Amino acid sequence: MESLQRPVLLILGAGAVGLSLAGKLSGTARVYVACRPAHADAIREQGLAIEGIWGNGTVDGIICVTDSWEVPAGVEFVIVTAKGTDTRAICEEYAEVIRGLPVASLQNGIGNEEIIAEYTDTVVGGTVTTNFSVVGPGHVRVRSESAPMQLGVWSGDGAAAALDRLIGIVRAAGIPVEASDDIRAGKWTKALLNIAVNPLSALLRAPVGAAADDDLREIVAGLIRETFAVAGAEGVRLPWTTADDYLEHLFCVQVPDFAAVYPSMYYDLRLGRRTEIDLLNGYIVRLGERHGIETPYNRCIAGLIRYAGAHPDAR
Ligand SMILES: NC(=O)C1=CN([C@@H]2O[C@H](COP(=O)(O)OP(=O)(O)OC[C@H]3O[C@@H](n4cnc5c(N)ncnc54)[C@H](OP(=O)(O)O)[C@@H]3O)[C@@H](O)[C@H]2O)C=CC1
Numbered sequence: 480m481e482s483l484q485r486p487v488l489l490i491l492g493a494g495a496v497g498l499s500l501a502g503k504l505s506g507t508a509r510v511y512v513a514c515r516p517a518h519a520d521a522i523r524e525q526g527l528a529i530e531g532i533w534g535n536g537t538v539d540g541i542i543c544v545t546d547s548w549e550v551p552a553g554v555e556f557v558i559v560t561a562k563g564t565d566t567r568a569i570c571e572e573y574a575e576v577i578r579g580l581p582v583a584s585l586q587n588g589i590g591n592e593e594i595i596a597e598y599t600d601t602v603v604g605g606t607v608t609t610n611f612s613v614v615g616p617g618h619v620r621v622r623s624e625s626a627p628m629q630l631g632v633w634s635g636d637g638a639a640a641a642l643d644r645l646i647g648i649v650r651a652a653g654i655p656v657e658a659s660d661d662i663r664a665g666k667w668t669k670a671l672l673n674i675a676v677n678p679l680s681a682l683l684r685a686p687v688g689a690a691a692d693d694d695l696r697e698i699v700a701g702l703i704r705e706t707f708a709v710a711g712a713e714g715v716r717l718p719w720t721t722a723d724d725y726l727e728h729l730f731c732v733q734v735p736d737f738a739a740v741y742p743s744m745y746y747d748l749r750l751g752r753r754t755e756i757d758l759l760n761g762y763i764v765r766l767g768e769r770h771g772i773e774t775p776y777n778r779c780i781a782g783l784i785r786y787a788g789a790h791p792d793a794r
């Protein structure tokens with residue numbers, strides 16, 4: 480009977496982040512994951528293998544689905560962890576399931592919550608500043624963590640109540656989490672880190688620590704100064720007054736925290752998948768054009784990533 484009272488969650492687009500979350504959340508919730516057949520087959524056969532700072536071992540009880548009709552009634556929360564390039568497609572695929580349910584995004588980049596809000600009324604925005612990777616089918620690794628998960632009301636009358644409940648579920652599972660009273664700014668705050676390190680790591684095949692190299696610091700500073708100018712024009716209230724204040728945090732805290740690991744875009748480029756560049760640096764370029772702000776550093780790095788993405792011999 481106890482399991483019937485557990486919250487029922489559906490994680491949409493479960494790879495590095497989604498499967499790791501599923502592994503942790505299944506301690507306190509019944510968790511369905513919408514994932515690819517390779518993960519589903521491995522997890523059905525031998526459970527989810529998880530290693531790293533969130534614990535080591537095999538997690539049984541995660542329920543894999545590869546099609547929307549496999550999701551039973553009774554799901555209370557949906558968490559989207561697909562890449563931002565797949566947000567619309569996965570929302571379309573699971574549209575019947577998610578309509579009317581609270582849906583949270585833990586994705587990087589700007590624009591995912593707006594898409595999700597087209598499919599349900601109640602949206603919770605979120606960020607996760609932890610490093611996750613896929614080791615193989617049904618096997619994930621969790622490495623460095625630099626800040627607690629942030630969750631905040633995005634839209635919908637029911638979002639405040641949904642937020643409280645979701646935070647309770649996440650906290651009960653032992654994942655550090657905080658409520659954000661301005662999750663729009665929270666998404667931009669997280670994007671600063673991704674704009675600074677993801678494309679450089681992906682292009683150079685180097686871990687995040689490379690961003691602090693003397694030859695790269697000025698590039699990172701250029702990316703961030705442009706992003707601050709655009710964020711200011713958009714009226715986004717970042718937690719740092721100036722780009723240089725954030726750069727100090729980036730180089731003194733975030734880059735050291737993630738020095739040895741590779742960001743998600745590194746894996747996308749290596750594996751020939753679409754990258755999230757247009758939700759990050761490419762987005763800054765588009766907004767810069769709208770506001771008449773020059774963004775040469777972001778334009779350059781976004782172009783390099785797009786070129787490498789389109790030319791296998793360049794990645
Ligand atoms: N990895 C990290 O350390 C962090 C990542 N993030 C962000 O979290 C999000 C997820 O990243 P990450 O977990 O690394 O990405 P992954 O690519 O590892 O995981 C996403 C998974 O969703 C699958 N997927 C996509 N569409 C569908 C679908 N329609 N049905 C079933 N499965 C689907 C993908 O399969 P396929 O590849 O075959 O399409 C992939 O396995 C991104 O926005 C990322 O930027 C945030 C913080 C840290």
Ligand SMILES: CC(C)(CO)C(=O)C(=O)O
Nearest residue numbers: 608609610611741742743
């Ligand atoms: C925080 C970081 C850099 C962790 O890997 C990330 O968000 C990503 O990989 O996209």
